[in-house]
Amino acid sequence: MAKFRVMFTCxxxxxLMVSGCSSGSSxxxxxxxxxxxxxxxxxxxxxINLIQTQFPGIRINxxxxxxxxxxxxxxxxxxxxxxxxxVAFNDWVTxxxxxxxxxxxxxxxxxxxxxxxxxxxxxxxxxxxEGKMIALPIDTGPTALFYxxxxxxxxxxxxxxxxxxxxxxxxxxxxxxxxKLQDALGNKVKFTDNIGNIxxxxxxxxxxxxxxxxxxxxGEDPSSSMKTAWDLAVKxxxxxxxxxxxxxxxxxxxxxxxxxxxSFVGAVWCKEILMQSAPDTAxxxxxxxAPGGDGNNGGSFLAIMKTSQHPQEAFDVIKWVQNPENQVxxxxxxxxxxxxxxxxxxxxxxxxxxxxxGQATGEIFTESARHVKxxxxxxxxxxxxxxxxxxxxxxxxxxKNPEKAWNDALARVKKELLR
Amino acid sequence: xGEPLQKRTHLDPGSSMQLPxxxxxLASEIWKHRKExxxxxxxxxxxxxxxxxxxxxSMYLSFHKWDGxxxxxxxxxxxxxxxxxxxxxxxxxxxxxxxxxYSTIPMLFFALIVAFLLxxxxxxxxxxxxxxxxxxxxxxxxxxxxVFSTLFSxxxxxxxxxxxxxxxxxxxxxxxxxxxxxxxSMMVIWRWVGYNAIIYLxxxxxxxxxxxxxxxxxxxxxxxxxFRITIPNLRPIILFTVITSTIGGxxxxxxxxxxxxxxxxxxxxxxxxxxxxxxxxxxxxxxGYGSAVGWGMFILIALFSIFNWRMVQGGGAKxx
Numbered sequence: 089m090a091k092f093r094v095m096f097t098c099x100x101x102x103x104l105m106v107s108g109c110s111s112g113s114s115x116x117x118x119x120x121x122x123x124x125x126x127x128x129x130x131x132x133x134x135x136i137n138l139i140q141t142q143f144p145g146i147r148i149n150x151x152x153x154x155x156x157x158x159x160x161x162x163x164x165x166x167x168x169x170x171x172x173x174x175v176a177f178n179d180w181v182t183x184x185x186x187x188x189x190x191x192x193x194x195x196x197x198x199x200x201x202x203x204x205x206x207x208x209x210x211x212x213x214x215x216x217x218e219g220k221m222i223a224l225p226i227d228t229g230p231t232a233l234f235y236x237x238x239x240x241x242x243x244x245x246x247x248x249x250x251x252x253x254x255x256x257x258x259x260x261x262x263x264x265x266x267x268k269l270q271d272a273l274g275n276k277v278k279f280t281d282n283i284g285n286i287x288x289x290x291x292x293x294x295x296x297x298x299x300x301x302x303x304x305x306x307g308e309d310p311s312s313s314m315k316t317a318w319d320l321a322v323k324x325x326x327x328x329x330x331x332x333x334x335x336x337x338x339x340x341x342x343x344x345x346x347x348x349x350x351s352f353v354g355a356v357w358c359k360e361i362l363m364q365s366a367p368d369t370a371x372x373x374x375x376x377x378a379p380g381g382d383g384n385n386g387g388s389f390l391a392i393m394k395t396s397q398h399p400q401e402a403f404d405v406i407k408w409v410q411n412p413e414n415q416v417x418x419x420x421x422x423x424x425x426x427x428x429x430x431x432x433x434x435x436x437x438x439x440x441x442x443x444x445x446g447q448a449t450g451e452i453f454t455e456s457a458r459h460v461k462x463x464x465x466x467x468x469x470x471x472x473x474x475x476x477x478x479x480x481x482x483x484x485x486x487x488k489n490p491e492k493a494w495n496d497a498l499a500r501v502k503k504e505l506l507r
Numbered sequence: 508x509g510e511p512l513q514k515r516t517h518l519d520p521g522s523s524m525q526l527p528x529x530x531x532x533l534a535s536e537i538w539k540h541r542k543e544x545x546x547x548x549x550x551x552x553x554x555x556x557x558x559x560x561x562x563x564x565s566m567y568l569s570f571h572k573w574d575g576x577x578x579x580x581x582x583x584x585x586x587x588x589x590x591x592x593x594x595x596x597x598x599x600x601x602x603x604x605x606x607x608x609y610s611t612i613p614m615l616f617f618a619l620i621v622a623f624l625l626x627x628x629x630x631x632x633x634x635x636x637x638x639x640x641x642x643x644x645x646x647x648x649x650x651x652x653x654v655f656s657t658l659f660s661x662x663x664x665x666x667x668x669x670x671x672x673x674x675x676x677x678x679x680x681x682x683x684x685x686x687x688x689x690x691x692s693m694m695v696i697w698r699w700v701g702y703n704a705i706i707y708l709x710x711x712x713x714x715x716x717x718x719x720x721x722x723x724x725x726x727x728x729x730x731x732x733x734f735r736i737t738i739p740n741l742r743p744i745i746l747f748t749v750i751t752s753t754i755g756g757x758x759x760x761x762x763x764x765x766x767x768x769x770x771x772x773x774x775x776x777x778x779x780x781x782x783x784x785x786x787x788x789x790x791x792x793x794x795g796y797g798s799a800v801g802w803g804m805f806i807l808i809a810l811f812s813i814f815n816w817r818m819v820q821g822g823g824a825k826x827x
Binding site: 156159162163183184186187190332333338339342343346348470471477478481482486488507 | 589656768775792
């Protein structure tokens with residue numbers, strides 16, 4: 089009896105282990121199963137459900153990966169197996185360029201045929217310096233100036249989007265307008281949110297930031313926007329235009345809702361955040377083209393892992409999900425701002441929004457999306473941005489000497505590049 | 508008596524002639540007790556997979572450069588060298604020690620008082636209070652950090668609202684190094700006072716009442732018996748709580764991360780060692796370096812625990 093129990097326990101353990109490792113193989117041989125990893129709201133769930141009807145021979149196994157998506161993807165890549173066929177990337181796509189051999193080059197699968205359907209700058213973000221196309225665009229995050237029309241009016245500034253853009257076409261003019269607004273409204277209102285956002289947005293409008301395509305550091309080159317962005321961000325701080333509320337913190341939400349922030353430059357997806365965090369200001373916000381030019385923040389991609397058994401099918405599915413019509417559907421369903429040119433021309437972009445006083449902000453954002461400059465971010469973009477951001481917040485909040493902060497940032501960046 | 512002796516000679520390491528036989532002996536011993544070994548094996552198997560392997564692997568990793576996906580390249584002691592020359596690492600060490608001091612001393616002090624009160628006969632509903640004091644410890648840390656972030660919020664926080672009622676100008680807590688450290692320490696204190704109080708309470712209850720009675724007969728006051736009886740008898744328990752709070756205090760992470768983000772807030776006031784490790788490994792993708800920081804932290808904790816042990820135990824040695 090005792091022996092039987094021991095045997096039984098061992099058997100149970102083995103069964104549990106084996107069943108834990110197998111990946112639910114299906115009995116139907118004709119169906120090809122494609123596993124998809126994405127995170128909540130990175131793709132339209134309704135469209136994913138339609139894949140099966142669109143491709144009768146394909147069974148889609150869509151898995152919403154919660155928590156730290158990037159870490160899980162990296163763990164899977166490190167393990168070398170057990171990954172999905174199709175995987176979503178966020179704007180950290182460049183971090184994966186050194187491992188581009190782990191993904192299919194979609195140029196080999198027919199991506200050239202659809203290249204012209206998409207915004208060129210967005211498409212280029214998924215192409216490695218060696219010319220491999222590893223990530224196909226999902227959505228974009230074109231930037232624009234969000235501002236409080238009522239506060240602008242009170243301060244004697246223009247409040248219509250075209251006029252605002254005419255007056256505040258450059259960052260210097262934008263800051264001058266801010267000075268005027270704060271002088272008129274007293275100390276209660278700050279013109280914009282924080283120093284890091286100004287720095288990030290100016291770089292987002294540029295085509296040369298930290299690295300060239302060979303991963304050489306170009307931050308000290310006059311063509312790079314790094315120093316310009318730094319100087320302008322410091323200038324805004326010295327003019328006292330900043331509320332020093334870090335982006336989308338509870339502090340920021342409260343400040344936006346209480347009318348303490350009069351404007352900020354942000355991506356199209358800030359609309360939803362703003363609507364949720366500042367409901368008391370509904371109808372008072374407007375959107376204009378950003379000072380200094382158009383830029384992009386964020387936006388995701390789809391890629392095919394080298395471990396996939398059905399790369400061609402995977403590519404066909406991706407191509408279909410991200411075709412212009414389906415991008416319009418995704419925009420209607422969950423506000424994914426399109427990366428396909430034709431989708432930008434759609435009527436849904438002309439819809440008026442009550443939160444923005446009846447303005448059709450889609451007109452501004454589509455224009456912005458069309459004019460973003462192609463840029464190469466480099467694998468260490470986020471690391472460098474973190475270093476500079478830390479020094480900038482020391483300048484804005486603790487009053488660190490900007491000259492010293494710049495030198496410290498540069499020294500730290502150079503140390504980082506040697507790692 | 509005969510059998511153990513025989514066994515000892517059997518396993519005598521001096522006689523190399525018996526080596527093969529000894530091996531066979533050990534194997535047959537294990538085989539003889541295979542059921543027992545099998546019964547205790549799940550723990551050791553799981554520990555080997557989820558405990559031992561990661562520890563050994565992180566040691567291996569700390570001598571390599573690895574971005575988490577690509578090739579690992581051996582780079583000797585470079586990670587350790589970078590660590591000891593990185594001012595941010597030492598800032599993180601300093602912050603961690605400061606937060607540890609700010610939190611542990613008041614925490615253990617309050618815990619002792621709470622335990623003493625819970626042990627006193629005049630307190631009613633003692634079980635209710637015991638549960639009440641322990642509850643913070645089982646509360647989700649992220650939820651706690653979010654609540655504290657609204658308390659300490661710069662402009663719209665509850666604390667600043669209270670200040671405004673009394674005409675005190677608001678303090679931008681989370682824009683100052685000390686403010687961030689205070690907020691993190693408060694979280695630690697709030698969360699761990701009850702836990703340590705329960706441990707002290709167990710210690711208090713194990714002190715024989717005859718000691719107090721004898722002291723009372725000899726005319727000792729309450730304060731005297733607290734310092735002459737309670738504290739000396741609690742010394743091993745206090746040592747235990749100091750060491751566990753040192754180990755815990757050196758590993759503060761979630762509080763800072765949720766409160767002020769991956770960079771530790773303004774000028775990195777909330778950048779603790781683990782937050783620094785997390786940022787370097789999982790945000791900046793230096794997994795080898797992260798492992799090296801982990802081992803650096805291990806050494807620091809070990810040194811610190813020895814130091815604490817000497818401190819707390821050193822006083823006790825005299826009495827014995």
